[in-house]
Amino acid sequence: MRGGYVFSEVLTGLRRNITMTIAMILTTAISLGLLGGGILVARMTSHAQQLYGDKVQVDVYLTPEVSANDPDCRDVCLTLKDSMQNNPDIASVEYHSQEDAYNEYKERFAGQKEMLDIVRKEALSAFLRVRLKDPAKISIISEQYSGKPGVRSVSDQRELLNRVFSVLNGVRNATLAIALVQAIAALLLISNMVQIAAFTRRTETSIMRLVGASRWRTQLPFVIEAVVAGVIGAVLAVGGLIAAKVWFVDKSLSSVMATGVLPPITANDMLIVAPILIGSGIVLAAVSAYLTLRAYVRT
Amino acid sequence: MIHLSHVSKSYKTSTRPALDDVSVEVDKGEFAFLIGPSGSGKSTFLRLLLREDAPEKGEISVAGSDLTKIRRSKVPGHRRRLGCVFQDFRLLTNKTVSQNVGFALEVLGRPRAVIKRVVPEVLELVGLEGKSNRLPHELSGGEQQRVAIARAFVNRPLLLLADEPTGNLDPDTSADIMLLLERINRTGTTVLMATHDNAIVDSMRRRVIELQLGKLVRDEDRGVYGVGR
Ligand SMILES: Nc1ncnc2c1ncn2[C@@H]1O[C@H](COP(=O)(O)OP(=O)(O)OP(=O)(O)O)[C@@H](O)[C@H]1O
C-alpha cells in the first residue's frame, strides 16, 4: 500500500463531499474551542487559587479581657496559638497585640483625624493572624475556633473568595458541558460523513475488493479523511482561542487582570492547550470513523 | 486449478438453488466456456470462485486455496492470485487507465518503479498504448474492456475469470476481445469464461461446461453451444 495513492483518494473524498466536510470541521472546531476555553478557565481558577492562597489570611480576634490582660500572649492567648501551630491545616500564626492593632489602625487612617479620634487603643482587639496551607479550607478556622475561650470573632473572607471561585467553576463547568454536547454532535457528524463517503464510494470499494484490496486499504482513506477534517477543526479552534484572547480577554479584562484579581491567560497556557485540542481532534475523528466503519459498513 | 465437488448454493430470497450439486474440475492452462440460459447459475459459479459468496454444501478449491475453510482475512490474498473481467467492466471511474491497471499491482505491494514499467507493457499488449491517461468514460466499451483485461492480467494470474466479457460489445469488438483472451491463455493462464454468445463458443471449439437451472448438464471438450437441442 502506498501513501501517495491513499492521500490522493483522501483529497478527492474531502472535495466530493465539501458541504458535509465544512459542517464537520466547524462543529469539531466549536466543540474543541469550547473544550479549550474550559481548560483555560480551569487553569485560570487554579492560578487564581494559588494567587489568593498567598494572600488568604484569617484574623481570629480575641476578647477585650484577653486583649487587655494578656498583651504578650502568655496565657489564654498562648493556648490558642499553640493549638493553631499544631493544626496540620495551618501554615503560620502571628500574634498581633492591642498595641500592634492600634499602630496598624493609625497607619491605615494616617491623615484622617476624625477616624483617629473616634478610636481608642482599648477599643481594638488583639488578634491572631492565621495563614492556611490550602485556601479552599478557609472555613475550618471559624468552625474550629469560633466558640473557644478568649475568642471574640473570626474574620471571614470566605464569602468573597467562594463567590469568585464559584463563578469561575461555574464558567468552567458550563463551557465543558457545552463542549461535551458539541463533541457528541461532532461525533455524529463524523460518523454520518464517513457513512455517506462509504456509501457514495461503495461501487469503487467493491471493485477494489474484487481486485484483492484488503478491507484496511479500502477503508483507510475514510479514516484519514475524518482525521484531516478533525485536525483542521482543531487548528481553527486554537486560532479562535488565540483571537478571543487577543481581541477580547486581553482588551476588556486587562484592567481586572492588572489589579491581580484575575490572573492573565499566558502564551504558556495556549501552548499547553493547543496540543491537547489537536490530539483530541485526531482521537475524536479517528475513533468515530473507525467505529462507524466497523458498525455500519460491510464490504 | 479449479476443483468443485458437490457444490450447492441457494440465495435466501429464491426457492430453487442457484447451483445444485455441481462437481467440476478445470486443469491448469485450460480454456473453458461456462454456458447456459439466463438464470442458470453462471455468475453464481464465478462468484463462488472469487469468494464473493460461500456455498452451503460441497467443497471448492481454486489455485491451491481451499475456499471451504479460508479465513476472511485471507480472501484478498486469494483474489490477488486471480484476474477477473465482467460484462460491465467495473473500472474505477475516477482513476486513469494506467492507474486502474496499476491498482492491481498496488494492492500486491509492488514498488512504484515496477508499476511504472509494467503497466505500459500490458497496455501495449491489449492495444491501448497512447490512451494511458484517459479516464474510463473517455473510452469506448471495447477499450474499457481491454483496460479491465489488462488489469486482470497485469499480475500474471494463474486463473482468469470472465463473466460475459463480450456481453456489451458488438461482434467485431467481441472477436478482438476473444483474440486477447486466447493470447492470454497461451501464456499459460487458465481461462474460464461465462457467456451466452453461441457464435463465439461455436467458433472457438473449446471445452464447454453447461448449466441449466443450477445443474451441470454437459461437460464436453471441443464443444459447441447448441448441441443436442
Ligand atoms: N443476490 C441474489 N439474491 C437472490 N437470488 C439471486 C441472487 N443472484 C442470483 N440469484 C438467482 O440465482 C439464480 C442464478 O443466477 P445467476 O446470476 O448465477 O445466473 P446467470 O447464469 O449468471 O444468468 P445471466 O446469464 O442472466 O447472467 C437466478 O435464479 C437468480 O435469480
Ligand SMILES: [Mg+2]
Ligand atoms: Mg450472469
